[in-house]
Amino acid sequence: MTVVSGVTVKQLGEIALSLGMVEAMNLDGGGSSGLYYNGSYIATPGRLLSNAVVIKILNASPMTILLNSKPLFFDTEPYVNETYNRTLVPLRGITEALGASVGWNATTSSITITRFDTKLELRVGSATVLVNGKSEMMDVPVLLKDSRTYVPLRFITQYFGGDVKWIQESRTVELTINDATQLIEQAKQYEASNQYEEAEQRYKAILEIDTNNIFAAKRLAVIYASLSPDKIKAIKYYEKVYELDPKDAANVSSLAWAYYGNLQLNKAIEMFFIYDEMVPSSGIGYYGAAVCYSHYQKNDVESAVKYYQLALKKTLTPAQVDIAMTYIKEHE
Known part of the structure; x- marks a missing residue:
């Protein structure tokens, strides 16, 4: 057993994933952690539960997103929107991964995403995007899910000069963008x-x-x-x-x-x-x-x-x- 300190819940989940754990639960009482696995405690928490990370077996393989061959992790899961058959990802997570910055234009009530010389302006519920002031259309609108803003992965990446490749067998999205x-x-x-x-x-x-x-x-x-x-x-x-x-x-x-x-x-x-x-x-x-x-x-x-x-x-x-x-x- 390995003791890990000074990490966030999200980081601890990533560690558990890398160890190949399934149906594992991490219990954190603030000052100490416990690990519950396969029906029993491996390590007992020293305090009352304050938060937890649960990892379970899914019916389908989870989607993996790689950026320049490195896996990306988001605080909310990307998903395939069945209506549009497009992969959507949390706005802030993907923009930070691409090295872009996110802002809010109060005058136009729009979201701004800027990476070097490229500036995108988006609105929730709209498929119209302004690229450096020029209007273009995406084939899927910006959507809200569980109070989070989701954007189409392919379009956002390509607007910033990147390439997107989908590998069906492994349910992997490979993003390539120059750094x-x-x-x-x-x-x-x-x-x-x-x-x-x-x-x-x-x-x-x-x-x-x-x-x-x-x-x-x-x-x-x-x-x-x-x-x-x-x-x-x-x-x-x-x-x-x-x-x-x-x-x-x-x-x-x-x-x-x-x-x-x-x-x-x-x-x-x-x-x-x-x-x-x-x-x-x-x-x-x-x-x-x-x-x-x-x-x-x-x-x-x-x-x-x-x-x-x-x-x-x-x-x-x-x-x-x-x-x-x-x-x-x-x-x-």
């Missing part, structure tokens, strides 16, 4: 082993789940800028990072040089000036602007000399100092 945290760890591992195409695929998948994931955008920018060069794509993701965090000075510098590398000189100069305002002690901003002005497509010698001179008054690398001084000397 940003897991994908980030996978992408990091692929990057560390120089498998950049695999890392790229996962970072893109993260942005499909969460378009505002700044880490994924940064890593894609780096991959396209240097590890798997593609200037246009590098600029796309540097711009994405700048949109999400305009105060990231390192990204501003990277974006400026990416513009320069793609001969978008006016944009590059603009970003170099922004960088100079952000990091006034560094000469990189003026230096980068001077490099752009000295490019043959602009050939603005006066501006190039001016900004090289200003850059020399700030912090530069020895190599940058040499380039600036050489240009100034050649164009005196």
Whole structure:
């Protein structure tokens, strides 16, 4: 016999299930527990009964719901609605499992479910759902059962980008949905082993789940800028990072040089000036602007000399100092 402490009634039930117990009853008097099994006490409770978990043999095999291969447990049972022949699950349980948040819109008297960039609005008794403001129809309404709100499992999962598979033999529902945290760890591992195409695929998948994931955008920018060069794509993701965090000075510098590398000189100069305002002690901003002005497509010698001179008054690398001084000397 195993003594388990510090668990909820629901957790104790899960433990009993994992041990393969049937027709078992756990009796908890608050300070101690008893276990009643197969007609007799295995352990006698030390106090009066306050709550219990009962596990019994069912006429049919219970439904199992797996999320990314891990079983889900709810405080109220999912069920198949015979009218619609659809699996319904408790609203709060499934949304928490999917990493979504639940709210209430008092203005429209509707339930809101939000996961990253996807927002659903539902009403009890209605099969209409607003997906990011666009009206769509489910083939089963949101229902109340025993004062609990139930939603169609397949539709809720698919609206958040997941896949649903029903296995009749084992009465199992398999849910598969991308998790940003897991994908980030996978992408990091692929990057560390120089498998950049695999890392790229996962970072893109993260942005499909969460378009505002700044880490994924940064890593894609780096991959396209240097590890798997593609200037246009590098600029796309540097711009994405700048949109999400305009105060990231390192990204501003990277974006400026990416513009320069793609001969978008006016944009590059603009970003170099922004960088100079952000990091006034560094000469990189003026230096980068001077490099752009000295490019043959602009050939603005006066501006190039001016900004090289200003850059020399700030912090530069020895190599940058040499380039600036050489240009100034050649164009005196």
